[in-house]
Amino acid sequence: MTGRRGRGEFDLIARYFAPLSRAAPGAFALGNDGALLTPPAGASLVVTKDLMVAGVHYPQDEDPATLARRLLRVNLSDLAAMGAEASSYALGLALPEGTAEDWVEGFAAGLARDQESFGVALIGGDTVVTSGPAVLSLTAFGTVAHGACLTRAGAAAGEDIHVSGTIGDAALGLRAVQGGLAALSPEDRAALSRRYRLPEPRLALGAALVGLATCAIDVSDGLVADLGHLCEQSDVAARVAAESVPLSGPARGALAAGEASIADLVSGGDDYELLFCAPQAARGAVSALGERLGLALARIGTVEGGQGVTVVGTDGRPLPLARAGYTHF
Amino acid sequence: MTGRRGRGEFDLIARYFAPLSRAAPGAFALGNDGALLTPPAGASLVVTKDLMVAGVHYPQDEDPATLARRLLRVNLSDLAAMGAEASSYALGLALPEGTAEDWVEGFAAGLARDQESFGVALIGGDTVVTSGPAVLSLTAFGTVAHGACLTRAGAAAGEDIHVSGTIGDAALGLRAVQGGLAALSPEDRAALSRRYRLPEPRLALGAALVGLATCAIDVSDGLVADLGHLCEQSDVAARVAAESVPLSGPARGALAAGEASIADLVSGGDDYELLFCAPQAARGAVSALGERLGLALARIGTVEGGQGVTVVGTDGRPLPLARAGYTHF
Structure with a gap:
């Protein structure tokens, strides 16, 4: 004591x-x-x-x-x-x-x-x-x-939403660590496990986004939840097209094998990719940045007026998202 | 997970x-x-x-x-x-x-x-x-x-060792919190408990010691152990006179009642008083500082060449100190 x-x-x-x-x-x-x-x-x-x-x-x-x-x-x-x-x-x-x-x-x-x-x-x-x-x-x-720090506030309607790398791997990786995902190959399970166990902090990307992005967050709670944090702090809404969410080969394999749904992947945490917004006029600069860093940057949606996050499926309808992933403020 | x-x-x-x-x-x-x-x-x-x-x-x-x-x-x-x-x-x-x-x-x-x-x-x-x-x-x-930060290194042989407030109260206070010290009055037990539960960080003293003290540490591990840390980082030894260690009324009461020995008090942790060294020439300035802050500052010993901490009892002999309190590096 x-x-x-x-x-x-x-x-x-x-x-x-x-x-x-x-x-x-x-x-x-x-x-x-x-x-x-x-x-x-x-x-x-x-x-x-x-x-x-x-x-x-x-x-x-x-x-x-x-x-x-x-x-x-x-x-x-x-x-x-x-x-x-x-x-x-x-x-x-x-x-x-x-x-x-x-x-x-x-x-x-x-x-x-x-x-x-x-x-x-x-x-x-x-x-x-x-x-x-x-x-x-x-x-x-x-x-x-001074004055260069990126925050969660700053997104404006009409801007693009971008994310680095691939989404959902860490959540699948955790299942692999726990002995799940039997339908996948050992190599795919190992690749996903590694994404969970050893995330890659996107430091070079973050530093390069200063002056380019209007806001940023890392994907720790899940793509939808963290996008919700950006929306809340920026007082905007977000619309994401499910088919534009970047997925790794093993994650596509898990979808194909019925081991996970796209809703699972956009709700899964621990990817530690960077999610950020930027004006449409910055699309060229964002692409060039991704090429310079050798890091995939995907444009996954649009900032809108209002509140909350909507993920639109390939059928044009909003995905039903579990409460845990969908953090509505 | x-x-x-x-x-x-x-x-x-x-x-x-x-x-x-x-x-x-x-x-x-x-x-x-x-x-x-x-x-x-x-x-x-x-x-x-x-x-x-x-x-x-x-x-x-x-x-x-x-x-x-x-x-x-x-x-x-x-x-x-x-x-x-x-x-x-x-x-x-x-x-x-x-x-x-x-x-x-x-x-x-x-x-x-x-x-x-x-x-x-x-x-x-x-x-x-x-x-x-x-x-x-x-x-x-x-x-x-810049450059004003006090550290544990800097004490030199011949300097005085000072400590603020009183020593050993928190260790007694913990025993009071745990239902001990039955020989003391409820008021004394309450006073000691309070010293354990709500230590007083000596921020004004610390800031005022910049330029006056040659080194400082707060008493968290115990007077002897923390003085040992100062000695180790400053590459010196310390000699403390047990009778000069400042004790509160309740602590004196605990000594008198046989509830604790002076060795217990100088080994007890959690007082969060400041222990510091200063040249002999600074004695007047240290006294004036204590008066200005309304905080007792006691001169308890001397920095010497060598290693380790010695606490000399009233009989002129080194106190036997338990291993836990006596941290010899």
């Missing part, structure tokens, strides 16, 4: 986490009460925080390195949605008593790997023991030029 | 947490992927993160308003130790399924009250469900002028 730390915590921090802070002088090698962050002149800091709970947000037996990378990537995806450049992160770990040191070592190794990929460093945090499942908290920091 | 949020979370955030972000325009009323923080020109941002677990760091039945205030204050105390001015915080809540809305309402009311006291605002966060005990994560932000 005290906040005091035992030797174990100090040892773990020194051995596995302090090395992850090497690139950040303001982290004081994790030997201080807090860290110092100094954004470059003319820039603001962007802050985002996401939690994951074992057995709720990931399978209890998930590989710790993959889990660490997913935790980091999910937060970096929020920075991407704001057009920020990722810089650092703080980590809060509540771990079950008796967590094996191997697990911590693997977790830190995963962070080290993705720190390299994304150019970020650990700047601080806290490690505590819990009698329940692990709770992982990450606060990510990025920088964005 | 998905990160998707249900209606419940959106409702709670809108009802109880969004109002707490009103004073921070960069919080976007919690309606965005992240928040924007812009430190004033010439200032850096200070970041700190502390977690609390129900049943580990606080009693499961703790009043939620008091708990929220303690969580915030413990983090603000880290900012104080760095000489920073507190500005904002992000909140990560992993709550047991079925947590009563009353609990959330009380928790938010506690935050609202302390936001007012300390001039801070909520800028973002995440709320998730856990199958285990509540895990509360808070990331606090402050600002400090």
Whole structure:
């Protein structure tokens, strides 16, 4: 019932986490009460925080390195949605008593790997023991030029709605992780699982959307729910053509095999693609951007006056969407 | 097993947490992927993160308003130790399924009250469900002028060691909360409990120590352990005279009643007083500062060459200290 730390915590921090802070002088090698962050002149800091709970947000037996990378990537995806450049992160770990040191070592190794990929460093945090499942908290920091930050507000009627990559893979991937999707090939199941377990934060895209997109969000709750967030914050409605939603080969396979409906895919979360709006006049620029980044950008619908999100099926009728996916404000 | 949020979370955030972000325009009323923080020109941002677990760091039945205030204050105390001015915080809540809305309402009311006291605002966060005990994560932000940040490194042999307030109350307070300290009066037990449940972050002191102290830390792990952290980061040793450690009336009562030893008090955590070093030439300035702030500042010992912390008892011999409190690096 005290906040005091035992030797174990100090040892773990020194051995596995302090090395992850090497690139950040303001982290004081994790030997201080807090860290110092100094954004470059003319820039603001962007802050985002996401939690994951074992057995709720990931399978209890998930590989710790993959889990660490997913935790980091999910937060970096929020920075991407704001057009920020990722810089650092703080980590809060509540771990079950008796967590094996191997697990911590693997977790830190995963962070080290993705720190390299994304150019970020650990700047601080806290490690505590819990009698329940692990709770992982990450606060990510990025920088964005003053006034350049993308938000969820800003879409106007008549604009195009675009999304990067493919949609619905992560929701299918979770089912594959859980042993489902028996009708698909092992390769397709593996590809979908990977999309769930290791999302790709679209940082280069987000940064390039500053000045081009009028609003942006990352697809974490599901395409329809997150489009609903954009609509709510921008005070507009959205109409999406189901056949224009970009699907991967394995996702098309799952549709063909009757393993999922298009409604499932547009409601499924965890894809961490970027969803954004832009004026029709920017279509050429959006296409050119996609080509430059080697990343598919699909135009999936139109911003309208009103409220709510409608997904129109190939029969011209609105898709019936489950309540969970359809977040109407 | 998905990160998707249900209606419940959106409702709670809108009802109880969004109002707490009103004073921070960069919080976007919690309606965005992240928040924007812009430190004033010439200032850096200070970041700190502390977690609390129900049943580990606080009693499961703790009043939620008091708990929220303690969580915030413990983090603000880290900012104080760095000489920073507190500005904002992000909140990560992993709550047991079925947590009563009353609990959330009380928790938010506690935050609202302390936001007012300390001039801070909520800028973002995440709320998730856990199958285990509540895990509360808070990331606090402050600002400090470039180069002015206090750290744990900087103490030099010959300097004085000072501490604010009184030491050992919180450790006794925890025992009082748990039904102990029967030999004390109800008033003394209540006073000690309050010191445990609602620590006072020494923000004004911390800010005033910039340019005066050579290093600082807040007493969270215990006076001896935290002095050990200062010594380790400053590469020095410390010698403390037990009789100079400032004790409250109730703590003196507990000593007299045989409920605790001085070794217990200097090893007890959670006081959240500031421990700092300063040159002998600064004694007058330190005294004047204490008077100006109306806060007792006690000179408790001397920085020496070497390693480790020694607490000398009234008999002139080093106190035997339990391993948990005595963190020797």
